[in-house]
Amino acid sequence: MGTVYNASMPELPEVQSIRQSLEKHLIGRVITRVVCRRRDVVHGPACPKDLLSGQRVIAMHRHGKQLALLSEQRALVVQLGMSGSLRLVVDPSSAPLKHDHVIWHLDDAARLHFHDPRRFGGLSPMADHACLTQRWKKLGPDALACKVSHLQVKLARTGRSIKACLLDQQIVAGLGNIYVDELLYNCHIHPQTPGSQLSRQELARMIRAMRRILKSAIEAGGSTIRDYVNGVNQPGKYQQGHQVYGRGGHPCRNCGQQLGQSLIGGRATVFCPQCQPLVEKAT
DNA sequence: CCTGCTGCCTGGACGC
DNA sequence: TGCGTCCAGGCAGCAG
16 A cells, blocks of 8 residues: 555544434433633634533534534534544543543533544534524535535536535535545546536536445445544444545556546545546537 | 635654 | 654635
């Protein structure tokens, strides 16, 4: 293998796995106390009530890569960035880890720890549910619910590469570097293809592939690149399904040609030059 | 408005 | 062994 990656890189499937693993432990619990060990991971106000202290968790939602804990009145958005995780800690004697920045104490004696060594993630308190709705309205639709017509409209007049477009959370929410590369490989589309050049048919194929790939990744519990685990310490298995990510310079599993690696849309990008040719289209 | 680029941040890999 | 350097990437902010 080439580069060994050292981050969990939570994208939609990983965030969904975390949500699914935590939901049953958190919903219905009252947060008795919140300990904020690093103020700067909270964006905006960080009073105990902003972090849901004294409130009952009534739901856990997800949009794209963002999670939200909801109480009766408020909400708290959790963004994992690229190294963030949420961990349910049941053993009352276990000490917090070095980068456990926020700890929620629950009424059943369990705790929820927000851990984020690189601090690209963070927490955003929402005064009410409407604020959360408004925040998520600014993002594109969740990748699992994205419609062909939406992509067609958003990409119609853009000059950006399809890779940059799919990474843009305002166009579609939930994809990161891993799943965009996997998706484009699956669809035989070169990552540098201008977004506006894709036909409705190609976009329809892309959306079907997006759902298929994300769903199987969720079923596999996400991708564990190095140390990713869901909320209750289980790793994912989808990394075994990766066709291109982390395989730059290795043979394509479809045609055998060496996979190319370059910087596209500001990101390290792996693709097969033979299976994903850059098609020049007359304008 | 649109787009691309920079910097934030840590720790694992690698070279000397 | 230890130290310095590079690199990964989501996202906000900024410049052209």
